[in-house]
Amino acid sequence: MLMMKMMIITKFRVVVKFLRKGKLVFARSALGRKEKAVTLNILLQAPSTKENERHVRRRTSDVDNDDDDIESEEAMLRDQEERAQLERNIRERDAAGTRKLTEPKLSKKDEEEMIRRSKALEDDDTSSLRKVSRQVYLQKRRDQKLLEIRDDIIDHEYIFEGVKLTEAEERELRYKKKIYELAKEHLDVDDISEYKMPEAYDQDGVVNQEKRFAAAIQRYRDPGAGDKMNPFAEQEAWEEHQIGKATLKFGSKDKKQAADDYQYVFEDGIDFIKESVMDGIQDEDAMPPESPGASSAKSMLQDERKTLPIYPYREELLQAINDHQVIVIVGETGSGKTTQIPQYLHEAGYTKRGKVGCTQPRRVAAMSVSARVAQEMGVKLGHEVGYSIRFEDCTSEKTVLKYMTDGMLLREFLGEPDLASYSVVMVDEAHERTLSTDILFGLVKDIARFRKDLKLLISSATLDAEKFSDYFDSAPIFKIPGRRYPVDIHFTTAPEADYIDAAIVTVLQIHVIQPPGDILVFLTGQEEIETVDEILKHRTRGLGTKIAELIICPIYANLPTELQAKIFEPTPEGARKVVLATNIAETSLTIDGIKYVVDPGFCKIKSYNPRTGMESLLVNPISKASAMQRAGRSGRTGPGKCFRLYTAYNYHHDLEDNTVPEIQRTNLANVVLTLKSLGIHDLVNFDFMDPPPSEALLKALEQLFALSALNSRGELTKVGRRMAEFPLDPMLSKMIVASEKYKCSEEVISIAAMLSVGNSIFYRPKDKQVHADNARKNFHSGFVGDHIALLNVYNCWKETDFSTQWCYENYIQVRSMKRARDIRDQLEGLLERVEIEPTSNPGDLDAIKKAITSGFFHHSAKLQKSGAYRTVKNPQTVHIHPSSGLAEYHPRWVIYHELVLTTKEYMRQVIELKPDWLVEIAPHYYQLKDVEDSGTKKLPRGEGRAEMTQ
């Protein structure tokens, strides 16, 4: 079984190419077990960050404004395009993303379409296998060519050439052409050229195919057909061969020669060229942490402080802070800015006038930094130096240096709109541009205007210091060098077809020929990590003692804590550790001993479409800033090397400088509510550093109005004021506020807490899925709905006195439950604050459901004849997520918690609803006609009918 699986896994290939700025084309040849899937190349364009931006921002400037015709058609076509995009996306994921032993799930129609297209693509006399190889080869050659082509229209035309298009595709192409015409008019695009077939594949001269694809064919030969004894013998031999080859080729390949006898095979050794060196910045003497034989621990710490790169700049910095109100500080990692600057300020007497606050994007950072500073100052943590994070306020009246998370400072604004108790605010790691920092910028800039005594320090990484400076009215930039080792950066010489595979080969190459040192590989998600883990284990097993041991450590946020600890264990002598990580390793955690970084150049990014209210989590190319950050992870304890699985051209021309800030790709309802409760009414003119799309702002206002948090003039209502107290999504806050009316606040805050910990409550290990599912079913008995099931889980856990054992028995993640308990405790405290009586009525599920409906009435959907659902407002077809307890029950009307796009539009966390509740609870939003069934359809069962038709 495992072997079969391995075969399937290795049969999936993805061709990933950077084509033009910010845009990627993925072409995936999905090799299923059946012919039909074999030759189909599904071409899809992942929405780039740029495109995501376009989802939310109408860029009328892109097209001619005067031409209404084009404008409206464009809008229509854009929808079509998006739709087609999603469909392709879905198909693509079906085919390869899940990597299971199942056929891609396709409708009958799609299937026929695929077969038809496959046939159109295929010559009769070529074996399908060779055909695939050839296609990948063609793809590769074409993509190389396309690197020079600056427009994707040509691309589309080529792809669809000779293939009958679906209606949607045709429309899309028409749209693209129209844009192309416009582009040609307005842009200088001379360099667009026609694509020509590679010479080797002209009509007659198909030369030496057998040899050219020998390795590929060997690899993909059906294991059952040839060698029955050991289906992997071939593959293993081949892999060994590959590794041998990799050793020879690595880093020493003559490029010219390579170009001459260019033979492309899958997973060839990967050639890298060293393109640049990220300079280490260091003072010659100060490099190794000095450990002078100091007399006491405290003075030793004081001496150590003086070795930090920032120390020589102390006086200069203090002078600058004295002279200017706002300063942008550019401090490389390891310069000591986070720990030292607040201390300098303290020593210079700023703390006499008020606190020094320093914000961090992460909780752990706030805690660990404050602990370090307390140690250096020789005081107890929580006295002069403290930290404040959610659930934990470790400060006292004495506290003068306060480290906190940025969200926490934002919350403090609510109680102290002028930050009167602070004399200095330092926004650290500002380049990360979290939602909270972006809002803080606007607020802090605003109060600095009338609080001239308030000093602002904005600390950022190099790349965008000037942007920060511009934003803060040309604030001076103060640069502090860091302490960092040089990192060699290597790019591939040609674009890599399959980044997963390229990463694996690269890891093996490093392992075989590079000096000792651990490897860090950046992947996009849990699934990819598991795949790579499996393949690496398999490939190294075959090698036995020929190579040193390779210890594979996966790390991602949802990994149970005890397994996470593995990455911090020191590597045994003679072995090498390879850490397979998600973005978590980019900023959130630091692993010592990493010397090599493998960076495929992708990560998952969440984006939000304000028009449909749907969120999606898609793979996107990273930004240059991210790439630098990743590379820097290898130079922390010594000189490092970074292997980028893309070309230098890609890096320079295709990657965006910075990741699109979160504020431009998220649901802003919460932001708007916060700002409104701070008394900021003119949101459109609020001084955002990067303003969010106005469409998203409007959507948020609309949503808050519907929740009656705002009145028709856009002012905060009493309900809104209460909602703003809760650190939750406004819909959840509304649900809690509404629970007062239905006398079930106890239950509702449990549900809110459980919902806000996310989807990590139920643990479902691969090998015990059946048990886990059975355990979960117990909580769903009676088709009560997912929200009630979550409530059941929480209550059961509480009854066992928060037992860990109980969690294990029921396949529930303890960590998530503890978090839910913390959140619930906090919410309970806040109930009192907004004067909602804790009331409980466990028997009355309808009351609970009504409270939920009060918050989530937007999210209603109705069953269609087809078995799918349709959302009531902004109609679109959606489905109940299979993990839901109601997946088999299919109630006529449902309320869902969230809509996510994966393989389909799925509603996650669903409860049944009586349609007349919608009119009862949200009469301003729903009218009778919305919930009445039209004449041709059956009326909802039960009592609803009489009431509705009267």
Place this chain on the structure above:
DNA sequence: GAGCACTGC
């Protein structure tokens, strides 16, 4: 009958 990058309040 699917699959969730990462924070944060």
